[in-house]
Amino acid sequence: MAQVTLRKVVKNYDETPAVRGIDLDIADKEFVVLVGPSGCGKSTTLRMIAGLEEITAGDILIGDQVVNDVPPKDRDIAMVFQNYALYPHMTVYENMSFGLRLKKMPKADIDVRVQSAARILDITELLQRKPKQLSGGQRQRVAMGRAIVRDPKVFLFDEPLSNLDAKLRVQMRTEIKKVHQKVRTTTVYVTHDQVEAMTLADRVVVMNGGNIEQVGAPNDLYHAPATKFVASFIGSPAMNMIPCRLEQAAGALRVRLTDEITFPVPASRTARYQPHLSKSRLLFGLRPEHITEVPRHLEPEQHPFEVTLDVTEPMGQETLVYFTVNGTEICASVNPTAGAQSDARMALAADLSNMHLIDDETGMVL
Amino acid sequence: MTDAAANAAGPSRTIQYGSMSRDRKWALRWSYFFLVLFAIFFLMPPIYMLITSLKTSAEISAATNPWWVFSPTLDNYVALLTQNQFLVFFRNSIVVSVCVVAVSMVISVFAAFALARMRFWGSATLATGVFLTYLIPDTLLFIPLFKMFAFVRDTFGIELMNHWWTMIIVYPTLTVPFCTWIMIGYFASIPKELDEAALIDGATWMQTLFRIFIPVALPGIIAATIFAFTVSWAQFLYPLAFTTSTDQLLLPVGIITTLIKGDVFNWGQIMTGALLGAAPPLIIYAFLMDYYIAGLTAGATKG
Amino acid sequence: MANISESVPVATDSSRSGLHRLMQRKSSIAFLMTLPLILLIGVLVAYPAGYAIYLSMLNKSMVRFVGLGNFEFLMGRDSFWAVVYQSCLFAVTAVIFKAVIGFVVAHFVHNIPAKGQRKWRGMLLVPWVIPPAMSTLAWLWLFDPSYSAFNWILALFGMDPVPWTGDTSWARFSVILVNVWIGAPFFMIMYLAALKSVPEQLYEAAAIDGANWWQRIWYVTLPMMRNIIAITALFSLIVTFANFDIVRVLTAGGPLNGTHVFATWAFRVGIESGDIPLGAAVSLFMVPILAVAAVFILRDINKRGNEA
Numbered sequence: 001m002a003q004v005t006l007r008k009v010v011k012n013y014d015e016t017p018a019v020r021g022i023d024l025d026i027a028d029k030e031f032v033v034l035v036g037p038s039g040c041g042k043s044t045t046l047r048m049i050a051g052l053e054e055i056t057a058g059d060i061l062i063g064d065q066v067v068n069d070v071p072p073k074d075r076d077i078a079m080v081f082q083n084y085a086l087y088p089h090m091t092v093y094e095n096m097s098f099g100l101r102l103k104k105m106p107k108a109d110i111d112v113r114v115q116s117a118a119r120i121l122d123i124t125e126l127l128q129r130k131p132k133q134l135s136g137g138q139r140q141r142v143a144m145g146r147a148i149v150r151d152p153k154v155f156l157f158d159e160p161l162s163n164l165d166a167k168l169r170v171q172m173r174t175e176i177k178k179v180h181q182k183v184r185t186t187t188v189y190v191t192h193d194q195v196e197a198m199t200l201a202d203r204v205v206v207m208n209g210g211n212i213e214q215v216g217a218p219n220d221l222y223h224a225p226a227t228k229f230v231a232s233f234i235g236s237p238a239m240n241m242i243p244c245r246l247e248q249a250a251g252a253l254r255v256r257l258t259d260e261i262t263f264p265v266p267a268s269r270t271a272r273y274q275p276h277l278s279k280s281r282l283l284f285g286l287r288p289e290h291i292t293e294v295p296r297h298l299e300p301e302q303h304p305f306e307v308t309l310d311v312t313e314p315m316g317q318e319t320l321v322y323f324t325v326n327g328t329e330i331c332a333s334v335n336p337t338a339g340a341q342s343d344a345r346m347a348l349a350a351d352l353s354n355m356h357l358i359d360d361e362t363g364m365v366l
Numbered sequence: 367m368t369d370a371a372a373n374a375a376g377p378s379r380t381i382q383y384g385s386m387s388r389d390r391k392w393a394l395r396w397s398y399f400f401l402v403l404f405a406i407f408f409l410m411p412p413i414y415m416l417i418t419s420l421k422t423s424a425e426i427s428a429a430t431n432p433w434w435v436f437s438p439t440l441d442n443y444v445a446l447l448t449q450n451q452f453l454v455f456f457r458n459s460i461v462v463s464v465c466v467v468a469v470s471m472v473i474s475v476f477a478a479f480a481l482a483r484m485r486f487w488g489s490a491t492l493a494t495g496v497f498l499t500y501l502i503p504d505t506l507l508f509i510p511l512f513k514m515f516a517f518v519r520d521t522f523g524i525e526l527m528n529h530w531w532t533m534i535i536v537y538p539t540l541t542v543p544f545c546t547w548i549m550i551g552y553f554a555s556i557p558k559e560l561d562e563a564a565l566i567d568g569a570t571w572m573q574t575l576f577r578i579f580i581p582v583a584l585p586g587i588i589a590a591t592i593f594a595f596t597v598s599w600a601q602f603l604y605p606l607a608f609t610t611s612t613d614q615l616l617l618p619v620g621i622i623t624t625l626i627k628g629d630v631f632n633w634g635q636i637m638t639g640a641l642l643g644a645a646p647p648l649i650i651y652a653f654l655m656d657y658y659i660a661g662l663t664a665g666a667t668k669g
Numbered sequence: 670m671a672n673i674s675e676s677v678p679v680a681t682d683s684s685r686s687g688l689h690r691l692m693q694r695k696s697s698i699a700f701l702m703t704l705p706l707i708l709l710i711g712v713l714v715a716y717p718a719g720y721a722i723y724l725s726m727l728n729k730s731m732v733r734f735v736g737l738g739n740f741e742f743l744m745g746r747d748s749f750w751a752v753v754y755q756s757c758l759f760a761v762t763a764v765i766f767k768a769v770i771g772f773v774v775a776h777f778v779h780n781i782p783a784k785g786q787r788k789w790r791g792m793l794l795v796p797w798v799i800p801p802a803m804s805t806l807a808w809l810w811l812f813d814p815s816y817s818a819f820n821w822i823l824a825l826f827g828m829d830p831v832p833w834t835g836d837t838s839w840a841r842f843s844v845i846l847v848n849v850w851i852g853a854p855f856f857m858i859m860y861l862a863a864l865k866s867v868p869e870q871l872y873e874a875a876a877i878d879g880a881n882w883w884q885r886i887w888y889v890t891l892p893m894m895r896n897i898i899a900i901t902a903l904f905s906l907i908v909t910f911a912n913f914d915i916v917r918v919l920t921a922g923g924p925l926n927g928t929h930v931f932a933t934w935a936f937r938v939g940i941e942s943g944d945i946p947l948g949a950a951v952s953l954f955m956v957p958i959l960a961v962a963a964v965f966i967l968r969d970i971n972k973r974g975n976e977a
Contacts, residue, residue, distance in 0.1 A: 393780060394780065394781065397777045397780040397781050398781065400773075400774075400777050401774070401777050401778065401781070401789055401793075404770075404774050404777070404793060405789070405792050405793060407850070408792070408793050408795060408796050408850065408853075408854065409792060409795060410811075411796070411804055411807035411808055411811065411850070412795060412796075412799060412804070412807065414807055414810070414811060414818060415806075415807045415810075418810060426816065427816070431821070432816065432818040432821050433818060433821075433822075472705075473705040473706050473709060474706070476702040476703070476705070476706075477702060477703045477705070477706035479702060480698075480699040480700075480702035480703045481703065484695055484696070484698070484699035484702075486695070486696035486699040486700060487696065489699070489703075492703060492706075492707070494967065495710065496706070496710070497967070497970070498963060498967070499710050499714050499715075501907055501959060501962070501963045501966070502714055502718060502959070503907065503908070503911030503932075503955070503959070504911075504913070505911045505912075505913050505931070505932035505935065505936075505952060505955070506718065506721065506911065506952050506953070506955060506956070506959075507713075507714065507717045507718065507721070508936070508940075509721060509724065509935060509939045509940070509945055509948045509949045509952055510716075510717035510718070510720040510721040510724055510949065511713070511717050512939070512940065512945065513720070513724060513731075513945055514716075514717060514720065535713070536713060538709055538713075539709060539710075539713045539714050542706060542709055542710075543710070543714075546706060571695070571698055596798070596800075599800060600800030600801060600802065600803075602800070602801070602802040602913070602914045602917070602918075603913045603914070603917075603932070603936070606917075606936075607936065607940050618800055618802040618803060619802075621803070621806070622802060622806065622918060631813075633810055633813070633816075636806060636810070637806070637807065637810060640803040640804075640806040640807060641803075643800060643803045644798075644799040644800060644803045644804070647798050647799065647800065648795070648798055648799065651794075651795075651798045652791075655787075655791050655794075658794075658798070659790070659794070659858055662855065662858055662859070663858060663859060663862045
């Protein structure tokens with residue numbers, strides 16, 4: 001059993017708070033990704049789990065044990081660092097076996113573990129090389145190998161892919177997922193890249209300003225963000241957010257973006273949004289892929305409107321078009337064959353079944 | 367110097383390229399010409415040492431061309447190397463330098479590790495203090511030290527004056543501050559993640575130092591070792607002030623005080639002695655030049 | 670906060686004291702590791718430095734406290750002011766020449782193809798590697814009044830022999846020459862390292878902006894190297910000002926005490942003439958210059974520390 005539990009964990013650097021009392025339960029064998037912009041406290045949280053940072057207040061439990069004052073080596077964790085932190089003067093084999101040798105494990109046992117980890121990661125031929133002779137991706141594998149041989153209760157990854165080029169990053173992402181499926185060790189993974197978070201995680205923890213914004217499965221975060229921050233952070237290109245007013249119209253609700261553009265709120269949401277009718281600072285949120293060219297047959301909640309496009313960006317499988325509504329730049333994703341042209345009028349359809357209404361004062365999604 | 371080229375360039379493109387390469391060639395020739403002149407200036411004294419050391423006394427005092435050896439001989443070398451006194455100087459110098467290197471490296475590596483990685487109360491002040499100590503010259507300290515030795519003799523009955531091994535105690539004041547300073551620089555350049563990885567791997571502070579830091583910072587260790595050796599080998603003031611008996615002298619002082627006797631200058635032997643005295647640092651330099659230079663520049667470019 | 674410690678009081682308490690213990694242990698290990706250094710600096714550097722101040726306030730037999738008497742005595746002596754003059758002349762002239770020659774030679778080395786640079790650099794640094802007392806002996810021999818190899822060359826061109834160490838002005842020139850010979854290679858190495866750290870693109874950008882050779886040195890090279898130039902010069906100023914070996918071996922302060930600097934004069938007075946307090950007083954006159962240079966160096970280093 002190796003669940004990780006954080007209870008009201010606080011970290012202050014001198015007087016500056018880095019983590020402001022977070023609670024988190026990570027189940028055994030789970031792959032959890034902490035994601036957020038730089039300075040959000042995600043790395044600090046990871047380093048507190050590792051025991052590299054003191055905890056100002058609160059408790060961290062690994063398994064059932066409170067590890068607040070347990071030194072890193074006795075926490076039975078392994079960590080993969082952003083710059084890999086391979087010992088430059090040791091061969092790959094020595095790097096991977098260093099921790100075991102310090103524990104005075106018998107040589108034969110060490111060899112079994114290193115060889116099996118090397119097989120998992122496909123680095124058997126590299127064992128006698130020095131880190132300097134390895135490519136970035138190979139170093140990444142060795143760093144993972146060093147973690148695997150320890151057979152720890154918890155894997156900790158601190159932005160392990162940020163130093164790789166884009167293509168390798170995608171490849172290693174898959175690799176990490178495969179390794180996790182093989183070894184099934186509880187994993188806490190820190191990244192600032194939301195795509196990495198979405199693709200790797202069983203559950204994603206979105207952090208901002210030392211607080212947890214939302215915890216959930218990748219798809220839940222995407223489709224049902226709890227806060228404005230999560231809504232804008234998850235997804236690329238980002239969700240459009242347009243200042244709007246909520247209006248009563250003959251027993252139904254209506255979202256008014258400008259004098260010309262209004263959309264009827266789906267009936268299923270009327271009850272939910274009714275209490276917020278009077279609020280002044282509301283944002284209408286809709287992801288680019290839910291604003292498309294007008295299809296031959298409109299879906300029940302699709303509503304057409306017409307705009308003048310500013311810029312078009314052909315991406316191949318889709319074309320991103322940008323236009324301005326109410327002073328806000330909006331991005332929409334249209335079919336490349338839809339004939340979108342800069343500075344031309346175009347009819348688009350908004351899929352209101354995927355709309356979000358955000359209270360800009362509290363930052364909450366309603 | 368490729369520079370003079372660009373602005374001297376003519377209006378047409380082809381001419382510009384032509385003049386560029388021609389100017390560059392001339393700049394290169396001038397560079398080599400001046401480098402040769404400077405090399406002559408910088409290498410002349412040691413070469414003249416060598417020339418003189420190969421001459422007989424008769425040839426030295428003859429009115430012939432001093433820059434040429436007409437009848438080369440190794441007599442001066444034989445005379446010095448069979449002379450007990452000279453060998454004693456050599457041995458004293460070697461023992462002192464080796465001990466000073468060992469003491470300096472032990473003190474400075476431990477201190478630098480603590481100062482670079484283990485923040486503790488007063489560590490920043492101490493690091494600055496180490497650097498200030500490096501700036502205090504031996505010429506300021508030899509008089510109080512001289513007096514302190516007398517005090518030690520009167521109080522503890524230990525005679526520090528006129529013993530070559532006293533230098534093992536005082537030389538580290540010249541070597542340790544700089545060695546510590548450059549080792550702090552080298553240790554600080556090791557990524558923090560490396561000791562965190564070691565910490566997670568279960569290494570203690572000592573294991574981190576010996577199994578990670580020292581091997582990784584080996585170039586720095588070599589540079590600091592070379593520095594400590596050259597400084598203690600070349601030190602002149604302390605042995606001159608603190609030793610007098612001929613069997614207690616170190617090489618530089620020994621050569622100057624025993625070979626120069628009144629007005630009778632045996633220049634052949636003096637130059638031979640000086641050359642032999644310069645040999646150990648020169649040999650180390652010849653083999654470990656890159657480390658030597660890294661150590662020299664480390665003081666100002668790191669830290 | 671209050672309810673946190675209520676909910677898990679035991680754990681919180683133990684974590685506090687446990688961490689405290691850990692920190693204490695870490696800092697005591699660190700202290701033990703620096704203890705030899707602290708002892709060394711304390712006993713053999715800081716204490717003697719303070720002791721020198723005390724010594725300088727005693728009379729010659731060291732039984733009576735005379736306050737600033739020794740300093741007053743020195744200030745009233747022409748021979749002392751001659752030493753002050755010569756020390757400053759020696760240090761300032763030598764540092765300027767070392768810096769200029771080092772800068773020029775560094776440029777020449779930087780100019781030649783990279784694969785030959787190592788060889789030249791290696792040759793040109795030799796004066797710095799030889800123990801100064803040993804190389805000064807070679808100069809002493811080159812300057813020898815009867816057999817000077819320089820005078821032999823001058824004679825070839827029909828010139829009169831030069832009294833290299835026999836005449837006060839020439840002897841002053843000679844000690845500076847030897848000091849420049851020993852120290853210029855150090856400047857060369859430092860400046861060469863600094864030159865290599867100037868990005869090539871800056872020169873290319875300057876060339877495109879139409880800067881000529883001098884303008885490029887003035888507007889690109891010098892500003893980029895300013896830090897290293899300053900710190901090397903200050904280092905060298907300290908070392909040159911406190912120099913002992915060269916003057917001692919080459920002229921022993923002569924002729925007529927014309928080349929004495931603080932260190933050799935302090936040695937003459939304190940050790941050879943046995944007036945330890947007066948010698949200590951002489952050597953203490955180096956402190957103001959050293960302190961000023963040290964302050965500037967430290968400021969520079971702290972500044973860079975903050976930038977990093």
